[in-house]
Amino acid sequence: MFLIYIKIALRILFKDRIFSLINICGLAIGMACFILIALYVKYEWDYDKFYPNSDRIYRVNTLGGITNVEDSTAKSPMTMSEYIMNDCSDLVEASGFVFEIWGAIIQSKQHTDYEYNMFYAPSDFFSVFEVKPIIGNLDSALDEANTVVITAAMALKYFPDQDPIGKQLKIDFMDSACTVTAVIEDLPQNSHIRFDFLISYQTIEQYITEQYALYSIAYTYVKLKNGVLPAALNNRFPNILKRYVSPVMQKEFNTNIEEYWAKNRYEFYIAPLHSLHLFSEVANNPYGTSNIKYFYLFGGAGILILVLTILNYIKLSIARSITRIKSISLRKASGAGNWQLLFQFLVESLVMSFFAILLALSIFEFVIPFFENLIEKPFGAVLSSNPFIYVYIIIGGLLLGLIAGIYPAKNLSSVTIAKNISNSSLFSRKRGLVRKLFVGLQFVISFVIIISSVVVYSQLKYIFNADIALEKEKIIVLSSAYVLGKNKEAFKKELLQNENIEAVSFSNIYPGPDYFFSELKVYHADTFSICTFSTLTGDFDLDKIFGFNLIQGRMPEDTIEGDSIAVVINETAVKKYGFTDPLNCSIEIPYMDSDTIKVKVVGVVSDFHYESLHKDIGPLLVGKIPTISTRFFLIKTRNTELEKTMDFVHNIWNKHTDNSYFQGRTMEYSWQDMYKEEKRTSDLLLFFSIITVIIACIGLIGIVTYTSNSRIREIGIRKAIGASDVTIIMMLLKEHVLLLIGAIFIAIPLAYTTVYSWLGSFAYRIELSSAYFILPSVLLSLVVVCTVIYVARKAIKVCKCTKKMDFNGVY
Numbered sequence: 001m002f003l004i005y006i007k008i009a010l011r012i013l014f015k016d017r018i019f020s021l022i023n024i025c026g027l028a029i030g031m032a033c034f035i036l037i038a039l040y041v042k043y044e045w046d047y048d049k050f051y052p053n054s055d056r057i058y059r060v061n062t063l064g065g066i067t068n069v070e071d072s073t074a075k076s077p078m079t080m081s082e083y084i085m086n087d088c089s090d091l092v093e094a095s096g097f098v099f100e101i102w103g104a105i106i107q108s109k110q111h112t113d114y115e116y117n118m119f120y121a122p123s124d125f126f127s128v129f130e131v132k133p134i135i136g137n138l139d140s141a142l143d144e145a146n147t148v149v150i151t152a153a154m155a156l157k158y159f160p161d162q163d164p165i166g167k168q169l170k171i172d173f174m175d176s177a178c179t180v181t182a183v184i185e186d187l188p189q190n191s192h193i194r195f196d197f198l199i200s201y202q203t204i205e206q207y208i209t210e211q212y213a214l215y216s217i218a219y220t221y222v223k224l225k226n227g228v229l230p231a232a233l234n235n236r237f238p239n240i241l242k243r244y245v246s247p248v249m250q251k252e253f254n255t256n257i258e259e260y261w262a263k264n265r266y267e268f269y270i271a272p273l274h275s276l277h278l279f280s281e282v283a284n285n286p287y288g289t290s291n292i293k294y295f296y297l298f299g300g301a302g303i304l305i306l307v308l309t310i311l312n313y314i315k316l317s318i319a320r321s322i323t324r325i326k327s328i329s330l331r332k333a334s335g336a337g338n339w340q341l342l343f344q345f346l347v348e349s350l351v352m353s354f355f356a357i358l359l360a361l362s363i364f365e366f367v368i369p370f371f372e373n374l375i376e377k378p379f380g381a382v383l384s385s386n387p388f389i390y391v392y393i394i395i396g397g398l399l400l401g402l403i404a405g406i407y408p409a410k411n412l413s414s415v416t417i418a419k420n421i422s423n424s425s426l427f428s429r430k431r432g433l434v435r436k437l438f439v440g441l442q443f444v445i446s447f448v449i450i451i452s453s454v455v456v457y458s459q460l461k462y463i464f465n466a467d468i469a470l471e472k473e474k475i476i477v478l479s480s481a482y483v484l485g486k487n488k489e490a491f492k493k494e495l496l497q498n499e500n501i502e503a504v505s506f507s508n509i510y511p512g513p514d515y516f517f518s519e520l521k522v523y524h525a526d527t528f529s530i531c532t533f534s535t536l537t538g539d540f541d542l543d544k545i546f547g548f549n550l551i552q553g554r555m556p557e558d559t560i561e562g563d564s565i566a567v568v569i570n571e572t573a574v575k576k577y578g579f580t581d582p583l584n585c586s587i588e589i590p591y592m593d594s595d596t597i598k599v600k601v602v603g604v605v606s607d608f609h610y611e612s613l614h615k616d617i618g619p620l621l622v623g624k625i626p627t628i629s630t631r632f633f634l635i636k637t638r639n640t641e642l643e644k645t646m647d648f649v650h651n652i653w654n655k656h657t658d659n660s661y662f663q664g665r666t667m668e669y670s671w672q673d674m675y676k677e678e679k680r681t682s683d684l685l686l687f688f689s690i691i692t693v694i695i696a697c698i699g700l701i702g703i704v705t706y707t708s709n710s711r712i713r714e715i716g717i718r719k720a721i722g723a724s725d726v727t728i729i730m731m732l733l734k735e736h737v738l739l740l741i742g743a744i745f746i747a748i749p750l751a752y753t754t755v756y757s758w759l760g761s762f763a764y765r766i767e768l769s770s771a772y773f774i775l776p777s778v779l780l781s782l783v784v785v786c787t788v789i790y791v792a793r794k795a796i797k798v799c800k801c802t803k804k805m806d807f808n809g810v811y
Contacts, residue, residue, distance in 0.1 A: 009348040013355075023316045024356045026698040027404075030309025031360035031397055033691050036371055037302030039389075043379035044295055047190045047277035052130045053223060056093070057273040058230060060084075060220040061282055064265030065519055065532075072282040075216040076268060078208060081124065083240045084222055084233075091228045091236070096125035097220040098193070099201070100286065102631070105172040105480050105661045106197070108158040114479060114663040115154075117196040120204055128221045135165055136182025142200040148178040149198040155183045172483050172660070173631070174203070189378055192276045193219065193286045213248045215519065219286065222270060230270050237268040253521075253530060293758060294681055297452075301688045304445045306400070308695045311442055313404040316698075317349075346405050353401020357394055374687070375680045436739060439700075443743030443784075444750070446696045450776045451751035452758075453685035455768070459759060460682050462766045463613050463675055471636070472511070472667040474502075475545060476649060478633035479663040481506045487656040494652050495635060500645045503544035503636040508537045510632055510667060511610040520621075521588040523598075524579060531577050533569075533587075533621040536610065538630055542622060545634045546608070553583050553603030556623055567623030568603035576619055589625055599625060612675070613764040634667075642666070693780070697787050704732065704791040715796065725796055732792045733785065740781055748773050 013020040048054055060076040081095040098119035106115045126138040134152055141149050148169060155164045159180075168177040178199060187194055224233065246257035260266060271280060278292045372378055484491050492504045522531045536542070540558045548555065548568070556566035567587065574582050585601040607617045637645050650662050672679070715728055751773065759765045 006347060006351060008344065009351040012348060013352065019316070020352065022698060022701065023313060024352055024359060026312045026316070026695060027309055027353060027356035027401070028359035028363060029691065029698075030305055030312070030695055031356060031400070032363040032367065033688070034302050034306045034309075035360065035364050035393060036367065037298055037305070040371075040375070040377075040379050041295060041299045041302065043190055043377060044278065044290060048192055048273045050188055050191075051273070054273050056224045056226070056228075057128060058222050058224065058233075058270035059273065059276060060222065060268055061271050062216040063267050063269065065214075065216060073216050074276075074280065074282050074284045074286070075218055076220045077213050077216060077245075078218040079213050079244070080218070080220045080240075080268070081122075081222075083244050084220075087240055087243070088233060088236050091225060091233050092222050093225045094124065094127035094223045095221065096122060096128045097201075097218045098125060098195070098198070099204075099218045101199070103479060105483060105663070106158065107170040107172075107661075108167065110160060110162075111158045112661045113157070114661055115196060117194050119195050119198055120201050121195075121198045122201040125198070125221075128223045131187070132185045134183045134185060135163070138182055138184070141182035142198065143202070145200055145202040145205075146174070146176045146178050147181045147200045147203075149182045149184060150180055151184055151186045151196045153186050154196045155180075169197075171199070172480050178203075190277075192273075192289070210248050211252065213245050214252065221273075230272070234269050240268070241266065297681070297754075297758075298684065301449060301685075304449065305688065305691060305695065308442055308445055308692065310400070310404045312695060312698055313349075313401075316701075317405065346402060349401045349405025350398055353397055353404070356401065357397035360397065361390075361393065371687075374683050376676065436735075439736070440739045440743050440746075442696055442700075443740055443780075444747045446692045446780060447743060447747030447777065448751045448754065449685065449692050450689045450780060451747070451773055452755055453682070453689040454776050455751075455755040455766075455772050456678070456682045456685050456758070458772065459762065459766050460675060460678055463678070463762075463764075471547075471639075472671050474637050474639045475510075475667040476635040476637060476642075476646065476664055477510055477667050477670060478635065478649070478653070479631065480661070481631050481633045483657050483660045484633075491633075491652060491656045494656075495649060498645065498648055500638050500641060501635060502638055503541055505538050505541040505545045505634050506630040507542060507545075507632050507634055508535065508630050510536075510634060511608075511671070522577065522579075522585055523588070524581070524585040528588075529577065531573070531619065533573065533619045534610065535625070536620060536622045537625040538634070539624055542634075545636050548608075548622070549606035551604055551606055553601075555603055562600075563602070564624055565597060565599045566602045567599045567621050567625065568605050569601055569622070570605055570607050570617070570620040572607050572617050573619035573621070574604055587621065597625070599623060609764075613762055616763045693783060697783065700736075700784060700787045701791055704736070704788050719796070725793070728796055729789055729792045733788050736784060736788050740784055744777050744781075748777075 048057075051057060059074065060080055061072050061074055062076050063072045065073075076097075078097060078099060081097045084092055084095045098121045101118040101120065103114060103116040104118060106113060121142060123138065123140060123142040125142075131138070134155075136149070138149070141147065150158075150164065150169075158164070158169065159167055164180045164183055167180050169180060170177045222233065224230070241257050249260065250256050257266070271282075276285070277289055278295055280289050281291075481488065488506060492506075495501050495504050519530050519532055521528050540556060540563075542548075543555050550568075551571060553568070555568060556563040560566075569582060569585075573579070579585055582601055582604055586598045587601065588596050588598050605622065609617060610620060611618070635649060646664060649664060653660070653662050653664075718728060718731075752768065755772075756768060759768070
C-alpha cells in the first residue's frame with residue numbers, strides 16, 4: 001500500500017512539474033541555509049570542548065588591579081599558577097600558564113616564515129591541556145631553557161621528511177636557537193587559544209622578579225579536582241593576595257592589600273573554559289572572542305528561515321489544492337476515508353521533502369567552501385569528524401516535510417463532497433485568517449533580518465571610514481624590526497632617500513591591535529599614584545608618523561639633552577588622573593629586572609584612536625623609552641605608487657637583513673583586521689537577507705496564486721463587465737499591502753531593539769535615524785508589490801485565454 005502511495009505521489013509531482021520545482025526549490029534552499037547555520041552554530045558552541053576533562057578547566061581572570069580601574073582582564077600574574085598549587089592543591093588537580101609572544105620570524109635550514117601562534121609555557125601547562133603527543137615526552141619537554149614544542153603542521157613545514165626532535169629553530173628575537181623536544185597534534189581551529197610553538201618558560205624565568213606578582217600579563221589555567229565547585233577556589237584568592245601580593249605591594253607602594261581594598265577593587269576569579277569564546281567580555285582575550293549575541297542572532301536567523309520555509313511549503317500546498325478538488329471529490333465519492341486521503345497527502349509531502357533534501361545537500365556541498373571562506377572558519381570539519389550528521393540531516397528533513405505537510409493534508413482530507421463542489425471549505429474565513437497570519441509573520445521576519453543587515457553594514461562602514469586622526473592608508477608597517485639589529489639607523493636613512501617616503505620610525509606597537517596596559521608609578525606634587533597607561537614607544541620621529549596635535553608643552557627632540565627619557569601623554573590621562581600640572585610629572589617604568597627608569601612628561605597631545613572603536617580612548621604614554629623593545633618599523637608614504645614603494649622597502653630590507661623574511665602591510669589592513677567578527681556578521685546577515693527575500697518571494701508567489709485562484713471566477717466576471725487590468729491588480733494588491741503595512745509597524749520596534757543592543761558594544765557608533773528603517777521597508781515593499789503584480793497579471797492572462805476552470809497555467 002505504501003509503495004502505491006509513493007507511485008501516486010511521484011505521478012502527481014511529475015504531472016505538475018512547475019509547481020513541484022517551485023516547492024522543492026523553496027524547501028531545499030531553506031533546508032540548505034538551516035544546515036549551514038546549524039553547523040556553524042555547533043562549531044561555535046563546541047569551542048574548547050575537545051580537551052579531555054574540559055568541563056573542569058578554568059581560566060584565572062583579574063578584576064581591577066593595582067590601579068583604580070574596574071575592568072576585568074583575561075590575564076593574571078605569571079606567578080599565579082605557582083601560588084595556586086602552593087595553597088590550593090586540595091582543590092586543584094593541575095595549573096599552568098602561557099605568556100603570549102606577538103609573533104616572530106622562525107627559521108630552519110629548510111624554511112623561513114613569520115609565525116603568530118607562539119607562547120612561553122612551562123611543562124605544567126600540559127597537565128591542564130592534555131594534548132596528544134606525536135613524538136616526545138610532554139612531561140619534561142619544556143623543563144630546560146631554549147626548548148620548544150611544535151605542532152605536526154609546523155614540523156612538516158620546517159622539517160619536511162625529517163625527524164624534528166633535536167633539530168634547531170632560530171627565532172629572530174632570541175639570541176640562542178631553540179631545540180625541538182616534542183611534536184603534538186594540530187589543535188582544532190575552534191579553540192580560544194591556539195599555539196603552534198610553545199617555548200619553555202625557563203628561557204625567560206631569570207628576568208621575572210617579585211614585582212611581576214603585581215602585573216597581570218599571563219594566561220593562567222587550572223583544572224579542578226572532581227566534585228570541586230568554582231566558588232571554593234574563588235574563596236581562596238583573597239588569602240593568596242594577602243600572602244603573596246600584599247608584601248610586594250608594601251615594598252613597592254608602601255601599602256598593603258587591606259588598605260588597598262578599602263578604596264579599590266583587586267581580585268581574581270575563575271571562568272569556565274567552555275564560556276571563554278561566547279560569554280567572555282573581559283579585555284585581552286587571545287585571538288579575540290565571539291559574542292553570545294551573534295550566536296543567538298545566527299541561531300535565530302536559522303530558525304526564522306526554517307519557519308519561513310515551512311510557511312512557504314504550507315501556502316504553496318494549499319494554493320495547489322484548488323486544482324485537485326475534482327480528484328478529491330471523486331476519491332470521496334468512491335468511498336475513500338479521511339485517513340486514507342490524509343496518509344496519501346503526507347506521503348506526497350515526504351516524497352517532496354526527500355527530493356528537497358537531496359537538492360539541499362547538493363547546494364550545501366557546493367556552497368560550503370565559499371561560506372567557510374566568507375566567515376574564515378572551517379566549520380565544515382564538523383561533518384568529516386561525524387559523518388552520521390548526514391543521517392541526522394536526512395531524518396530531520398523528512399520530519400520537516402512531514403510537519404510542513406500536516407496542515408495542508410488535514411485541510412484537504414477533512415472537507416466534504418458538497419463543500420468541495422463549492423470550494424468554500426478551502427477558503428473559509430477561519431482559514432483566511434491563518435493565511436494572513438502566515439503572510440504577516442513572513443513579512444515581519446524578512447523586515448527584521450534586512451533592517452539588521454543594513455544597520456550592521458552601516459556601522460562597519462562608519463568604523464572603516466572613521467576619522468581617527470591617522471592617515472592609516474599611508475602608513476606601512478614592518479614586523480620584526482629587531483632583525484635589523486645595529487642596522488636600524490642605516491636602514492632608516494636609506495629608506496628616506498625615496499621621494500615617496502615621508503617619514504620612518506620604529507615602535508613597540510601601532511594603532512590597530514589591542515594595546516597592553518601597564519600599571520605605572522606617576523610622581524606628582526611630592527607624592528605618587530598608580531596609574532594605568534597604554535604605551536607607544538619608538539624614536540623621535542614618531543610625531544612625523546602620527547602627526548600628534550600638541551596642546552601643552554612640547555614634543556621630545558633629539559637635539560635637547562635629556563629627552564632620551566622624555567615622554568608625552570594624551571589629554572585623557574590628564575583628565576582621568578587629575579594632573580593639575582602634567583609637565584611636572586615623572587613616570588617610573590619597570591623592566592625585566594630589578595632596575596627601573598624614570599621618564600619625565602614634557603607635553604600633552606590631543607586624543608586619537610589607537611585601539612578598536614569598541615573602546616573609549618584610554619590614557620596613553622608616548623616617547624622614546626630605552627627599556628621597552630621596539631619590534632615594528634612604521635613608514636609613512638605620500639600615498640603614490642604604494643606597490644612600487646613596498647617593493648623598494650622590500651629590497652632595502654633584504655640588503656640590511658641578508659634576505660630575512662619580509663612582513664609588511666599597510667596600517668589600514670591591520671585596522672580592518674580588528675573588525676573581522678563584525679565584518680563576518682555583516683556578510684552573513686547580507687547572505688541571510690538575500691535568502692530571506694528569495695524564500696519570501698517564492699512564498700508570495702504561492703499565496704498570491706492561492707488568492708487569485710480562489711477568486712478566478714470573480715476575476716472573470718469583472719473582466720466580462722469591463723474591469724481593467726489595473727483595477728483587478730489593485731484589488732488583489734490591497735490585501736497584501738495592508739499586511740505589509742502591519743508587518744512594518746511590528747518589525748521596526750523588534751529590529752530597533754535588536755540593533756540597538758548590538759550597537760551598545762561600540763563606544764563609537766552610528767546614530768539610529770529613521771532612514772535605516774524606512775529604506776529597507778520601501779525596498780522590500782517594492783519587491784512584494786512587483787511580485788504580486790507579476791502573479792496577478794498571469795492570473796488575468798489565464799482568464800483572457802480560456803473559459804475552462806483549469807488554472808495550472810498560473811504556475
